[in-house]
Amino acid sequence: MAHSAATVEIPVETKVEPSLLSDYATLFKFRVSTMVIITAAAGLYLGDLRSGLSPFHPESLYALAGITIVTAGSSALNQALERRSDARMPRTARRPMVTGRISLPHGLILGFLAIFLGSLWLAIETNLLTGTLTLLTATSYVAIYTPLKRITSLNTFIGAFPGALPPLIGWTAARGLIEWPAVALFAMIFVWQFPHFMAIGWMYRDEYRHGGIRLAATQQPITWAARSTVFQALFYAVLMLPVALWPSFLHLTGMPYTIAATILTLGYLWYTIKFASILRDPSSPDSRVQARNLLKASVIYLPLLLGAMILNAQGRVWF
Template identity: 70%
Template sequence: MATSATTDHVLAPAKPHSLLADYATLFKLRISTMVIITAGAGFYLGSLRSGISPFHAGFLQALIGIAVVTCGSSALNQALERKSDSLMRRTADRPMAAGRISLAHGLILGFAATFLGALYLAYTTNLLTGTLTLLTAIGYVAIYTPLKRVTTINTFIGAFPGALPPLIGWTAARGVIEWPGVALFAILFVWQFPHFMAIGWMYREDYARAGIRLTPNLPNARYAAQSTVVQALFYAVLMIPTSLWLSWFHITGLPYTIVATLLGLWYLYATIRFARILHGSNEADNTALARNLLKTSVLYLPLLMLAMILNAQGRLLF
């Protein structure tokens, strides 16, 4: 749990960092890995839909291009948020916020990776994939990032670029936007909200200190908790039918349907437990509930993607 916003936010002197470690932070490698996993799942399912092996040269080319653009947009995001990052305990030691990487350095890396990665995708996969990937980066950097300091609906708007990677993977394999690809987009779109609400609640004082507008920052603490819980529960319930949409298109079969339902119920259970923040007064317990939901969300998504891959086109591979 973050300490009070009135507490001095100055941190202890940072430990020495290598340039390689700073690049890993600048490019948000953990988030980039999740993007690659979801995009790879979309490519795999799209390739099978076309009746070809997913593991051809195009698979690696698509993932490389998507990864490069993701890293570039992460660098540009940190360039824009370097001042607000410096005000939050969990981000104050990021390389641009701490001044270890200059603004020019970060911007050059960010723009180069974003645009060269998109061009690479357009050349090696198809124009649609390159365009969608570039639009995702623009939506994340130029729309979502500035809105975080303006309006609380930034979370909803930011969910759109956040949900595009599996659709991009699908278009890389198929060359067109199709309903199964849209279903993959919908899964990631809905998944984000309980995930976001848990993060927002855990770090609400940090975000308030930096002027970032999230629902948990609202002045009325009771209303903030209610709004957070209602959103998390609504999307956790919606997650179950949304995850089953793929089976309706015969992209997956009965085993996936069973696994997806069980995973969805697990996600919903963690969200229902998170709702206890409405009645709990112990901040440590409330933070533990939010952290549990966050961990569940992080495990849920790759497990769901794995179930898709193992039961793609109804084939039983487990």
């Protein structure tokens, strides 16, 4: 049946542009930054307890504020450097620096100011070691890891170093020096990252390849990419067990943490073993399902592990 033009309503799709506040949340990678702050807070908390201080006293909160500011600045500079590759990937194509909602000078000024002021704040409010480590972390993330993503798949290994430093920085903010418990915290985050990143890389391998990002998952042929991805994920998932138990040997935690860490890490390993099933048919849609399951397991595992450590810090049974 025909309708007259006067009686037909043609729906018009309207796109609501994000607000400046939401653009800043994207620019500063709010979700990723939250995980950084959680790991740094764990290091601060444990360092305060080791010093006999009340956890999260005002000085600790000042330190967390500085770490947060530097993390935000690093994310902004990362997106400034990656705006062209981001434009070629659907999941990042709407980022504010890609679309021009935040200009390049705007993003660069925010990034550099945040890193400089945040590091200076930490050097003044905590100690010079913490300020220096934070500045080195931001510099290595932006100036070394980010450019290497388009050059070599080794960028994942190199990027794991700045990615694992936040809990160590939290510890030095509380204690003023690097000690073995801080190294153990660093090692935990360092090793945890690999199954986590292998899962992300496999989930978005087509986008990363199109964006020019070199990862184990973007290698050719796909069978070799699958083998490399699975090998790294499994190797570090197995290594995670002794690393997760290291704090107990350092008497940072007690037996309840040891039991919890063993159970949680075996669960993490189980999901990594299931992820290895992608070797049977790397191009199958099920391979992305297994990668997504491992990713979910990784983001649940780490907060639970740190939570168990905090609850049983210095052998005190609080649960």
